[in-house]
Amino acid sequence: MLILTSTLDLLAEKDYERLTIDEVAARTGKAKTTLYRRWSTKEDLVLAAIRAAGRPPEEDRPPDLGSLRSDLLAVIDSPWLGGPSRRLSIFVGLASATRNSKRLANIVRSEVTEPYVEIYRRLLHRAVDKGEISKNFTASVPVLAEVIPAMSTHRLNTSREPIQRDFFVSVVDYVILAALGVT
Amino acid sequence: MLILTSTLDLLAEKDYERLTIDEVAARTGKAKTTLYRRWSTKEDLVLAAIRAAGRPPEEDRPPDLGSLRSDLLAVIDSPWLGGPSRRLSIFVGLASATRNSKRLANIVRSEVTEPYVEIYRRLLHRAVDKGEISKNFTASVPVLAEVIPAMSTHRLNTSREPIQRDFFVSVVDYVILAALGVT
């Protein structure tokens, strides 16, 4: 649906508060009243846009490319929500929404951020089970699973420029894999 | 100055956009006109509040407690900006401001976030120089210096609840020190 993807586009460019229905209308060529006929509030529209995006495909089919490193990078490169750059911008745009509405906050957490962290968590646990990583690191998995989302949103928040892939690679190599004793 | 610290308080509770001059006035018992006589815009007021906070004391006097671990925790526990909890909330509140004004964004970066990351960077480099950490890890210092701010703002953004100290300790032990091969 054009309207819903455009809503996500605008959410990526601005953020929830700066996203105006007028602009969604203008960009999609629809009339504002048309939007309000289908979604009775701005919150509903954004909610629908989130749901329309579906869930990350890696949730059902986690990558299995032979090494933890390549699996982590595969998730980073995932085309979900339009690839790393758009996905990250949407994450940041939605973060501001969680301050507006507790309802929105819960949906965002349960449909977007939590599933995403969960994927990393599972990859890490699987690497331990496989023996690729020592069992001594089991305790650190929950924290490490948050590292990639945390570092990338922080980067985008402070630098405003699009994030280079090198940065993700640095995080994987210098932080996550290093913390797991992978040499 | 009561007005400036209250401004920071409100910034910590809400964020830049939700901070209203009327509320600053109400909370400080001042008249709104009084505030506008001294600072001609909301942006100026917040700017003044930031400057009044000064710079982190660790910038001049980095902690030196004998181990990298205790130095990192000392910076985390720093009383600057009212201690970890208030400081972190202010960071998050200011992040929303960087979307409003490029001027504000630059000041926030140069006076608040960058100095803070720089402190971690220096602690890490010093540990390498001292020989506490192997020189092999020099390349990873810039990324690791962002880990604590990134992880803590991310936590606050997604969970909304105050952050427990255990979390910081986990980040230090399971992420940073682990990534530096400290056993």
Added chain:
DNA sequence: ACGTTACGCTACTGCTCAGTAGCGTAAGTG
């Protein structure tokens, strides 16, 4: 006593933006 400075108060302007009213029109469906 007198002027100056700083503050308080009430009331207003002006803008942005969510959400609504009401009317018109094209396209499908029986």
Added chain:
DNA sequence: CACTTACGCTACTGAGCAGTAGCGTAACGT
């Protein structure tokens, strides 16, 4: 051909909030 459904358009209301006007008043120094 009538009827319904869906959309477009212009114009409005109403709230929130930055910033302003104008007047009154206490505190101060001289």
